[in-house]
Amino acid sequence: MDSAAEVKSILITGCSTGIGAHLARGLRDKGYRVFASARQETDVKKLEAEGFESLLLDLSSSDSINSAVSALFQKTDHLYALINNGAYGQAGALEDISRTAMEEQFQANFFGWHELTNLILPSMKSRNSGRVIYISSVLGFVALPFRGPYIASKFAIEGLVDTLRLELRHTNIKLSLVQPGPIESDFRQNAYLSFQKHVDFEGSDYRQDYKKMIKRLNSPNNAQFTLGPEAVLRPVLHALESKSPKARYRVTFPTKLFAILGRILPSTWMDKVLSKAAD
Numbered sequence: 001m002d003s004a005a006e007v008k009s010i011l012i013t014g015c016s017t018g019i020g021a022h023l024a025r026g027l028r029d030k031g032y033r034v035f036a037s038a039r040q041e042t043d044v045k046k047l048e049a050e051g052f053e054s055l056l057l058d059l060s061s062s063d064s065i066n067s068a069v070s071a072l073f074q075k076t077d078h079l080y081a082l083i084n085n086g087a088y089g090q091a092g093a094l095e096d097i098s099r100t101a102m103e104e105q106f107q108a109n110f111f112g113w114h115e116l117t118n119l120i121l122p123s124m125k126s127r128n129s130g131r132v133i134y135i136s137s138v139l140g141f142v143a144l145p146f147r148g149p150y151i152a153s154k155f156a157i158e159g160l161v162d163t164l165r166l167e168l169r170h171t172n173i174k175l176s177l178v179q180p181g182p183i184e185s186d187f188r189q190n191a192y193l194s195f196q197k198h199v200d201f202e203g204s205d206y207r208q209d210y211k212k213m214i215k216r217l218n219s220p221n222n223a224q225f226t227l228g229p230e231a232v233l234r235p236v237l238h239a240l241e242s243k244s245p246k247a248r249y250r251v252t253f254p255t256k257l258f259a260i261l262g263r264i265l266p267s268t269w270m271d272k273v274l275s276k277a278a279d
């Protein structure tokens with residue numbers, strides 16, 4: 001149980017690498033009690049070796065989510081914030097994506113986030129306080145080719161959060177979407193793994209496009225305007241600490257630019273801009 005009431009507890013999913021790992025360290029440095037979860041035992045052990053209270057939590061498994069939440073509430077009676085972060089990007093043209101591949105994408109990126117949030121909300125409601133932060137993406141509001149399952153999952157999260165924010169409007173539980181553009185992490189390597197798992201590269205009409213995509217996913221060079229994960233920590237801190245957290249935080253130049261263009265350009269023009277950006 002929390003000994004000092006003023007120490008705020010936070011659960012973060014997907015802390016093995018990237019944004020989640022950085023948020024866990026950064027928020028602990030700011031004095032939060034961080035429950036850093038990961039879906040693999042080896043990563044839970046690594047996080048514990050770093051001094052974190054860690055939980056095994058695989059968002060694709062209802063059993064895993066329920067066990068993690070039970071374990072969490074044995075350690076603390078109240079969670080100040082949940083950061084829904086753990087996710088991956090299923091790469092591939094939509095024509096090459098099976099129903100199974102799409103279902104797997106939504107299990108991790110959407111259903112898992114929804115189920116976990118619903119298990120945490122009653123505790124927040126009992127105190128009428130809390131923050132839920134969703135790491136969405138620029139691809140939560142614009143599309144690019146060959147990232148369809150991921151884009152669909154992030155658009156879905158945006159719709160879910162907009163609805164839940166309205167439903168919770170009479171409470172003091174605040175929801176924020178953080179929308180990063182390119183951020184240094186293991187995201188591209190993991191997208192390549194998902195591509196290899198589910199897409200028949202050689203049998204595809206898109207194999208020429210895939211050659212380019214594979215080069216990009218395996219390149220050591222970052223895309224233009226890529227920022228480090230600290231760029232995500234700043235808005236997350238605001239979402240946690242401001243009396244009036246924003247509904248959306250746009251992180252990186254491409255996110256800010258596409259947010260403006262999406263409002264002013266007709267879809268046909270926007271498609272041209274996005275096709276150019278994808279080349």
Ligand SMILES: NC(=O)c1ccc[n+]([C@@H]2O[C@H](COP(=O)([O-])OP(=O)(O)OC[C@H]3O[C@@H](n4cnc5c(N)ncnc54)[C@H](OP(=O)(O)O)[C@@H]3O)[C@@H](O)[C@H]2O)c1
Pocket residue numbers: 013014015016017018019020038039040057058059060084085086087088108135136137138179180181182183184185186187188190
């Ligand atoms: N990097 C970017 O450019 C970027 C841009 C916009 C938004 N985002 C978002 O930022 C968040 C973090 O991604 P990242 O960039 O830090 O990528 P990352 O380095 O690949 O980290 C993703 C994390 O999610 C975990 N994860 C994947 N599937 C999971 C599952 N079923 N259950 C629990 N955890 C799972 C991964 O665990 P394993 O190590 O076990 O796979 C890893 O800890 C994601 O929501 C992503 O959509 C990233």
